[in-house]
Amino acid sequence: MSSPLLFGKTHFLEAQIDEFLDKVSEGGIYFQRGMELLLDRGVVPETELKLDQLIQLKERANELRRAVVNTLYSEMLIPDFRGDVLRLLSHLYGLLDATKNVFQELLIEYAAAFEGLETGADVRELVAVVDQSMQAAVRGARAFFRQPEAVRDHINHIRVYESEADAITLRLKKGLFGSALPLESKLLARDALAVIDGLADRAEEISDELSILAIKRVLE
Amino acid sequence: MIASLVFLSSGLFLGWSLGANDASNVFGSAVGSRMLRFSTAAVLCSLFVILGAVTAGGAASGGLGELGAVNAIAGSFTTALAAGVTMTWMTRAGLPASTSQAVVGAVVGWNWFSGSITDLSQLSRIAFAWVASPLLAALLAAGLHRLLVAAIRRGRPHLLSLDANLRLGLILAGMFGSYSLGANNIGNVMGVFVNASPFAELTIAGGLHLSGEQQLFLLGAIAIAVGVATYSRRVMLTVGGSLMTLSPVAALVVVLANALVLFVFSSPQLSALAVALGLPPIPLIPVSSSQAVIGAVLGIGLLQGGRGVRQIRWGVLARIASGWITTPLIAALVAFVLLFVVQNVFGQQVFRPVAYQLSPPALVRLAEERLPSERLAMDLQPVVGSVRFRAWLRRQVRLDPAQEAQVLRIAETRPLTIDARGLEALERTSLPAPYREAVAGLEGRSFLHPWQLAEALASRSPLWAPAPDAPRAEAARRAARLALVLDTFSRSPPDRSAQNRGAQNRGAGPVPPTSLRSPGAEG
Numbered sequence: 209m210s211s212p213l214l215f216g217k218t219h220f221l222e223a224q225i226d227e228f229l230d231k232v233s234e235g236g237i238y239f240q241r242g243m244e245l246l247l248d249r250g251v252v253p254e255t256e257l258k259l260d261q262l263i264q265l266k267e268r269a270n271e272l273r274r275a276v277v278n279t280l281y282s283e284m285l286i287p288d289f290r291g292d293v294l295r296l297l298s299h300l301y302g303l304l305d306a307t308k309n310v311f312q313e314l315l316i317e318y319a320a321a322f323e324g325l326e327t328g329a330d331v332r333e334l335v336a337v338v339d340q341s342m343q344a345a346v347r348g349a350r351a352f353f354r355q356p357e358a359v360r361d362h363i364n365h366i367r368v369y370e371s372e373a374d375a376i377t378l379r380l381k382k383g384l385f386g387s388a389l390p391l392e393s394k395l396l397a398r399d400a401l402a403v404i405d406g407l408a409d410r411a412e413e414i415s416d417e418l419s420i421l422a423i424k425r426v427l428e
Numbered sequence: 429m430i431a432s433l434v435f436l437s438s439g440l441f442l443g444w445s446l447g448a449n450d451a452s453n454v455f456g457s458a459v460g461s462r463m464l465r466f467s468t469a470a471v472l473c474s475l476f477v478i479l480g481a482v483t484a485g486g487a488a489s490g491g492l493g494e495l496g497a498v499n500a501i502a503g504s505f506t507t508a509l510a511a512g513v514t515m516t517w518m519t520r521a522g523l524p525a526s527t528s529q530a531v532v533g534a535v536v537g538w539n540w541f542s543g544s545i546t547d548l549s550q551l552s553r554i555a556f557a558w559v560a561s562p563l564l565a566a567l568l569a570a571g572l573h574r575l576l577v578a579a580i581r582r583g584r585p586h587l588l589s590l591d592a593n594l595r596l597g598l599i600l601a602g603m604f605g606s607y608s609l610g611a612n613n614i615g616n617v618m619g620v621f622v623n624a625s626p627f628a629e630l631t632i633a634g635g636l637h638l639s640g641e642q643q644l645f646l647l648g649a650i651a652i653a654v655g656v657a658t659y660s661r662r663v664m665l666t667v668g669g670s671l672m673t674l675s676p677v678a679a680l681v682v683v684l685a686n687a688l689v690l691f692v693f694s695s696p697q698l699s700a701l702a703v704a705l706g707l708p709p710i711p712l713i714p715v716s717s718s719q720a721v722i723g724a725v726l727g728i729g730l731l732q733g734g735r736g737v738r739q740i741r742w743g744v745l746a747r748i749a750s751g752w753i754t755t756p757l758i759a760a761l762v763a764f765v766l767l768f769v770v771q772n773v774f775g776q777q778v779f780r781p782v783a784y785q786l787s788p789p790a791l792v793r794l795a796e797e798r799l800p801s802e803r804l805a806m807d808l809q810p811v812v813g814s815v816r817f818r819a820w821l822r823r824q825v826r827l828d829p830a831q832e833a834q835v836l837r838i839a840e841t842r843p844l845t846i847d848a849r850g851l852e853a854l855e856r857t858s859l860p861a862p863y864r865e866a867v868a869g870l871e872g873r874s875f876l877h878p879w880q881l882a883e884a885l886a887s888r889s890p891l892w893a894p895a896p897d898a899p900r901a902e903a904a905r906r907a908a909r910l911a912l913v914l915d916t917f918s919r920s921p922p923d924r925s926a927q928n929r930g931a932q933n934r935g936a937g938p939v940p941p942t943s944l945r946s947p948g949a950e951g
Binding site for chain 2: 218
């Protein structure tokens, strides 16, 4: 039953969801900044600071997600919407978690992958496109809550960025295997590129989810 | 009183059934989607059904009364039972049926059995309302859906705010729907008992007046509330779930459109507004809430264009339309058979014959009202039954339906004498002292026609005088007080043998009718 506090609680929840989306968006920015530091200066304290920031972001986002889901299930939302919101938040949290994991792997396992690589600018371009796909996913999620008709545009952006990421990765791999680098460096760099590109794929998964959710929400 | 309550049982069963089934049309989506606890919905629904029935139930019920005023409580019991039996049988047979249509059919069956006139113009107005209610619901739903969607697109509320507003909207619409359901559908439950009501006017501490009709409606509304509390949960969860597949916005629109349709067909103010705007008056009669819901869903479906049209199951609609004809026919037949059984097997009086006579004062009165009295012969013997009297009248002169109704009202007889014994009996009734004093002032006088008594009382005291601009409730109270006086002073009730003779032979004789109005004579 709705209580007199219904609308106050609604606004509080809206603020929590907005903060959660901010955290996912910030995750993309920290990832991009961290990658630039990694490519420019290698694993230095500033680069590790970005990983710490990503870890803190993920923890806060997790807290927010749990709080939102608990409140939604205990006293808010029509069941159809409740399930949709939970799924969307879970996907976005998964993207943020993957971003942190990818950056962590790059620092620990693939720190040497970009050493001696002549195409550093192309890697930066790939990271920028991946970040764009993440930002488009966040914008799409915001639109789902306020303007479902606009979700379609954001979905399209995510798909374009994902294709661009694939194209840049392919170009980088061709350049990589055409170079005189030792095979183990080529394989290490290939795997590093694959995990970065994987983030755009995850953003595309969110676009698929969003397209279904938006259809359900579009008012006919 | 206990016997009266036993006779009311069939109406109470209809009320229970209405509560069990139709509460889902107003609170089904809120409960089905679990946004409102069933107990809260049941309390809100019951409260507003009672409020609607007691404060605004008279209009739609009166519309049904214009079709036929069942004037003996056993007849009311049997008529309501016939509607209930028809509904149960048709539902079991998988045929679409609505209580409104079954009750109308049963009333026509009573008219047929008792030899009372079935007002065809009122019947056509009722049939119009049956067809119009789902169509109106479709139009309202389509319009409301468009408006609501445009407002949401313009306001761009957050999903959570939209959800909160929809939830609040569903609760408010459910309360309005419950009020309208009580106001409109109480006629189905208690309409046939109004003219044979066992309740007298009641004044509760604090000066709250409850007429006999209002007490009857309160009882019927409580029966609806019991139906809501005991059996509507399962229906709400089923219907609510299916409604929610539309979308929460559409579910809200459906509940709102249904509530508005029920309100339109039970609001005298709206009807008066339509007349003031030069439109025909809105027929105030009970309509089917389930069919209004189907109409509303259809209206939203049609907004989707070709895709929506393809999704409509036209066969189901055709079956509903066929129910508009088959349900009343079956109910009329069942009512006739049951009335015959109750009268002849159980020996109960299922109608009180109404006698008509063109006495000298009646002829004078007809002349005063500019009716062609000179073409009417004086009738020395009363004619029992409005159909027989109308046939006799038509042999004398051709009148238009309104004039015929006027002649029937003036010719209706109810012989009585204001005597000491009757005045003593009147002391024991709930009639207030100033009204009784006016009656006592007529001691020793005899009256043949009810209008004669009404005029004599009005001349004795302004309390009895009709006020042309009095509200409907006041006019109803005045009519109920006059009916109480008539009942008290009428000669002793006719013995059963005379009654049966009247029923079987329709023979002439001074049988005192109970009803102030001749059945079907008005409208």
